Amino acid sequence: MVYWCLACNVPLVEARCGICGCEAVEVRLFRPEDPRPALETDTKILRETVEKQFGQQAFKRVIGNGVILLNRVPYADAGYEVVGDGLLLGHLFYDMRLLEWRFKPLRMGCMRLLEDGLMESVKVDQKPVKGQTLRLKKIDRGYVALRDDSGAVLGVAEQMDDGLKVLNVWKPISEVEPVRGGASIGDFLRANENAIRAEASRAAKTIYKVHGRFGGELVVSYSGGKDSLAVLSLTLEAGLEPKLLFTDTGIELPETVSNVQRVSSKFGVEALEAQAGEAFWRGLDSYGPPARGYRWCCKTCKLIPTLRLYKSRLSGRVLTVIGQRAAESKARRKRGSVWENYWITGSMNMTPIGGWSMLHVWLYLWMKKLEDLVNPLYFEGFDRIGCYT
Ligand code: SF4
Numbered sequence: 401m402v403y404w405c406l407a408c409n410v411p412l413v414e415a416r417c418g419i420c421g422c423e424a425v426e427v428r429l430f431r432p433e434d435p436r437p438a439l440e441t442d443t444k445i446l447r448e449t450v451e452k453q454f455g456q457q458a459f460k461r462v463i464g465n466g467v468i469l470l471n472r473v474p475y476a477d478a479g480y481e482v483v484g485d486g487l488l489l490g491h492l493f494y495d496m497r498l499l500e501w502r503f504k505p506l507r508m509g510c511m512r513l514l515e516d517g518l519m520e521s522v523k524v525d526q527k528p529v530k531g532q533t534l535r536l537k538k539i540d541r542g543y544v545a546l547r548d549d550s551g552a553v554l555g556v557a558e559q560m561d562d563g564l565k566v567l568n569v570w571k572p573i574s575e576v577e578p579v580r581g582g583a584s585i586g587d588f589l590r591a592n593e594n595a596i597r598a599e600a601s602r603a604a605k606t607i608y609k610v611h612g613r614f615g616g617e618l619v620v621s622y623s624g625g626k627d628s629l630a631v632l633s634l635t636l637e638a639g640l641e642p643k644l645l646f647t648d649t650g651i652e653l654p655e656t657v658s659n660v661q662r663v664s665s666k667f668g669v670e671a672l673e674a675q676a677g678e679a680f681w682r683g684l685d686s687y688g689p690p691a692r693g694y695r696w697c698c699k700t701c702k703l704i705p706t707l708r709l710y711k712s713r714l715s716g717r718v719l720t721v722i723g724q725r726a727a728e729s730k731a732r733r734k735r736g737s738v739w740e741n742y743w744i745t746g747s748m749n750m751t752p753i754g755g756w757s758m759l760h761v762w763l764y765l766w767m768k769k770l771e772d773l774v775n776p777l778y779f780e781g782f783d784r785i786g787c788y789t
């Protein structure tokens with residue numbers, strides 16, 4: 401659940417604002433809700449896209465200059481809900497047809513564009529239905545808002561050659577919410593600091609307790625991503641001395657490989673590296689490229705080298721701390737926070753951040769001033785770091 405303090409204009413991970421103490425409003429997002437703050441490159445892409453489609457002033461008038469959240473939604477390629485001022489303003493997605501980023505305004509996004517005359521609209525006599533084509537030509541290309549008799553906006557359509565294709569419909573709205581004052585990342589952090597501090601302390605205590613009960617060797621599984629950086633920091637906050645385990649699949653991006661070295665030397669943590677070598681390229685000839693539901697290389701390039709390393713470098717029972725979050729997948733939601741490591745007898749895995757969203761992770765990393773240790777790929781528009789295939 402995400403909240404928004406309308407007085408301070410900042411997103412919150414809890415219902416009460418840490419700056420003004422106000423009760424915040426809930427922001428409903430596409431599930432599983434896993435929003436993240438738009439970073440510099442994301443904001444640049446969003447700005448350029450909105451301005452290209454709706455004109456020079458459009459970004460300022462529609463999105464404003466406050467904190468922007470992006471929440472993944474299904475599209476053929478990348479797609480995000482864009483939330484600003486506590487409102488769903490539209491979708492930013494990569495259009496595979498046109499091979500470019502596009503911004504589809506929704507609800508308040510349409511209202512704000514219409515108010516400034518930056519978007520066309522058309523009156524419809526009947527309630528439009530998603531997927532229907534209205535035989536109308538309003539513009540050459542782009543989005544057109546749909547209005548009812550009273551002028552209220554109730555949907556958005558895309559101009560196609562054969563008419564307006566209705567893409568989204570909603571309850572009619574006629575009031576425009578003005579753009580709120582800008583808030584900085586500093587305000588965003590201040591408003592959430594107490595909540596994040598409490599979450600981090602809970603997470604660190606959990607790691608400490610589980611390790612105390614379980615005993616054995618302690619390992620943090622490190623992928624080069626922000627979630628594993630957060631769990632490494634939490635494990636150190638718990639006063640423990642983990643080893644860091646990284647599996648180089650042989651198809652890692654160079655930024656990831658160098659991030660592992662930087663992080664382990666910065667924290668003075670011993671790094672154990674499992675190497676898959678050429679396994680991916682050897683397997684490619686026989687199995688072909690991996691795909692969703694056909695992840696043969698996860699076994700050959702991740703699991704097998706990791707098990708080999710466990711056997712050669714670790715002994716007895718091992719507790720592995722992993723930065724997995726429930727919002728990432730159904731399987732992860734089902735798993736709980738501590739589970740048996742099926743591959744190594746008597747060993748366990750745990751995640752102390754199962755209930756965190758990307759917002760929690762970013763806030764935690766900012767609060768701990770760890771942004772310099774974050775894999776730079778996140779600042780180039782990646783929201784997950786993985787193998788480059
Ligand atoms: S994450 Fe994808 S590319 Fe990487 S090893 Fe697993 S299946 Fe292969």
Ligand SMILES: [Zn+2]
Nearest residue numbers: 405408417420
């Ligand atoms: Zn506030």
